[in-house]
Amino acid sequence: MSLLQNSFLEVPLKNALVLYNKEVVPRLTKKNKTISISVAVALSLIYLIREKVLKPPKHLRHIPYISYLDSIKAILTRESAWDRSYRVFLPEIDQKNHSIFLEQARLGWIVHVANPKDARRIFLKIDQFPKLQPKIEHKDTVSSKFLGGPNILMLNGPEWKKHRMVANPAFHRSLPVKMFGKLTQDMIKVMDEMEGTINISDLLHRWTLEAIGKAGFDFEFNAIKDRDSEWIIRYNKINQGLRDPKFFFFPLLDSKWRWMFPGRNKIHQELDIFLKMLDDVIAKKKEAIKHGLHNEVLDDNEKDLLTLMIESEESGEGGLNNEELKSTLCIFFLAGHDTTAGALSFAVHYLAQNQDIQQKAREEAIRILGDDKCDVLPTVEQTKEMTYINQIIKETLRINGPATRIIPRISTEDAEFSGLFIPKGTQVTVNIFAIQHSEKVWKDAHIFNPDRFEDGGEASQVESMAWTPFGNGARQCIGMNFSMSEQRVMLAMLLRKYTWKTPENSIHKDGPKVFGLGILSPHNLDINFQKRY
Template sequence: MAYIYIIYSLILYVLFKIIKIISTYFLISPELYKIPSLPLIISIKLNVGNYLLGVPFVTNIRNFLLEPLEETGIVKYFDILWQRWIIFVAEPKLLKEINLRSDLFQKIDASNRPMSDCEFAYIGRKNILFENKEEHLRHRRIANPSFHHIWPTELFGDIIKELFKELDKDFKVNNTINIQDMTQSFTLEALGKAAFDYNFGAVQKSHTELIKAHNETMRGISNMNYVMFPVLEKIPGFKRTHLFHNIKILNNVILNIINKRKQKQQTLENNNNNINLTSMNNSDDNYIKNNIVLTSKISEKHNDLLSYMLKAEADETNLKKRLSTEELLNDLKVFLIAGHDSTAAAISAAIHYLGKNPECQKKVREEVISIIGDKKDDVIPTLEQIKEMKYINMVINETLRIHPPAPALNARIAQKDTKLGEYVILKGQMIIPNIYALHHSKKIWGDEPYKFKPERFEKETLKSSYNFIPFGGGVRICIGMNFSLAEQRVFLAMFVKKYQWTIPKETIHNDKIEVNKTYLSLLVPRNLYATFKRRY
């Protein structure tokens, strides 16, 4: 009987969805009708690819959206998951309006966002990624101090040195390796260290069960079948019990880190109070100085995101503006997910393009050597030296143009009837800023938008326009932008000094980098290989 009930419920669910989709498709407002549409057959192919075949979103952009967005800068299509018309935008002036008028074009409310049980179990709805208005500002206010300080190059450099040791072992067996596996190990370790002073063991390939749990969770969250058909989670044979077990492991690891850090913080505060009371009654100046030095050392032990966030929490006098432990936990996991995969993809793409363009690789190496020397040693560049490396910045920017971390920004919802350029946008309309189409527009970048040409960014003014927005724009610009760029600069500077490399002739990435289906549609390369040779 239970199976019959489940099948009956599934049939009713599908029929209801079909009726709703058909009625919404044909009942279209005059204002929306004026916005250019994708042909019906193309919309069907786009939906089937996105939600049923597991085609990466960027592949569908390349196949179906680039040409119409190149022509009009704005186009709509009907989305079967959202069961509504969605407008894609890739015109710089329109994108600027959307980003700068964030009060009018807000992210879709978290409660209305389709989400699988798996995704909800891991990051929930109350986090910095999904919240809006005052709730988003509350999360951002606590997180801002964490990201708006200067990251020491040693944070990344020490991990890169460990990575070099592991690569030496690998190269004894095979010097052609998967670039993305290597960079993901580095960025996961770097973010673990920077976020909460935790060693994931990704570079040394220890803690393999934890890494496996993380990777399986990411694959589970990106499976759109469970978003389209949530009932699958309740059907024997489709239940993902092991996946939820992995999520529990990951949640417990980070929650334990938070709780232990809070306990240490409380102990430190108590010690400080005791020291202050003692010093008031002690005339020995040396005793006071020694205790102040001791306290200073204790308080400076942790300089990671979590410590800054906990300090911001403690300094917030309005209790309503503080984050709960659950919200803090969710934010840290968002930083971990979005931060390490996106930066790893960017570094992998840069290595790929430098491998395909040896003249650019040579130019980067010459710049690095001219600044930090060619001593046969793994030198970590200083902040001052990094600032001198202009060509590396051009390489990073050109990589982010061709291969942005995410192909589109999160959907925005119009809060009232308004105009966007020449078009009228009605309240409740969903809009998605399309970064990938913007970055590959022939009107902006010329007839060869896929050509790797770092010299495009010799003019700094280009970055200030809305022709180039790899991290978004406005008040919702990616909070981890500076952290990611710092990682990329140090990694490429040390890597290009240590190795030279080429791309194998037999590759699926001849024209464009092919990617996996991922959570948040991040552009994570698929089977991206390079052949390396040590320089010293």
């Protein structure tokens, strides 16, 4: 017998069912509809975010990729490129065995090439992998105004070749080691006036700024003697503006929505003043050369790069207009200031941490330059004899190269890297840091060892693209020899003048603490220097 047939319960149950259908069901249905719609919308948003933002496009999903959330985390925490490379990129190649992987970058998903063999193709096939051009909507950003003009770094094809034809002879002729030596004397005088621990990374940034100003276009920033000079303050503000992660990764904040950030407008104003200064310098330099008023007594290798580029026009080698010259000078700052300062700072750090290597390098400097109790300015010929110091520089650039990757390229046709299909139109980059730190490429890759670069050493046995701090191929950094000469002069003169070590309470005692999104440098590198004379 069913429960409803029980006369005792039949009426109350019927009444309860009527009440449930009449009052409860309609309310539940309405509420459930709202819940259902909300859940559907939420799930749709989650799906769209997951499929369209957090995941690569479908045609790239066969390639291992790093979560976009990790990129956001790095931006929010201001994680340095050094720390992120160790935390994320090196495990991809040394533990997960991924020498090709994807990352969501500033201009979209980009393929990282982290092995020498595939890197070779990107470096050597410049027509298949030209430089990626900035988007039109990013034209009014600080980085675009400073770096995105018609210059040798960003152009492709015939226009790039024109710039290269003008810049190449200038860089081959310009090797102002005497000027580097005199500026090092100025820095040593400042160091001698300082007591106790010296923030050498700050001094070297000021030194390289003065060097690029003098060597680039014969302009004095007065950066070495006066850390509060007008131009060093202005340039440092611009430099900090270029490094600001929120504007770098979200360029529309720096153009369309700049009105929301009053401080950003001030950076743009400082940059406008700086660019106007370059305009004036170029105009005056052209006028002086036209009327024969520039300094003719200097040897070719001691002339500034702007003079040499303008003279190339007079000699029939072709020329650049004022806008092109200005844009090229800006690139000299990018390629010749922070990069060399960072490399020198790291070299000083590793010599402080390895007293035996420091002493061996000092003995070479003394053998070449003598041990008289006075500053000696190296000659071009003497810098070429500094074999061991050169090994130190190369090993520093391997383990702490200023650039962690190359500027993005775009694949103009379908390609294949390490068995993975790379569709036409894909952004690609060579992850220099990952290759130069990989245990698959270098033995004990995280140990500083200049002997790798001695004749017949490890560097001569690894693949040719295993060491590429300046890139490689036709688009290799045009200032490589310029920077290497700067570093040889500075290190040789410091080694003759001082011995140095890391203070016991330094944050760098157990390894360099690094900052920087793109160009790496030790943060406030404190060193104890002891004068030898």
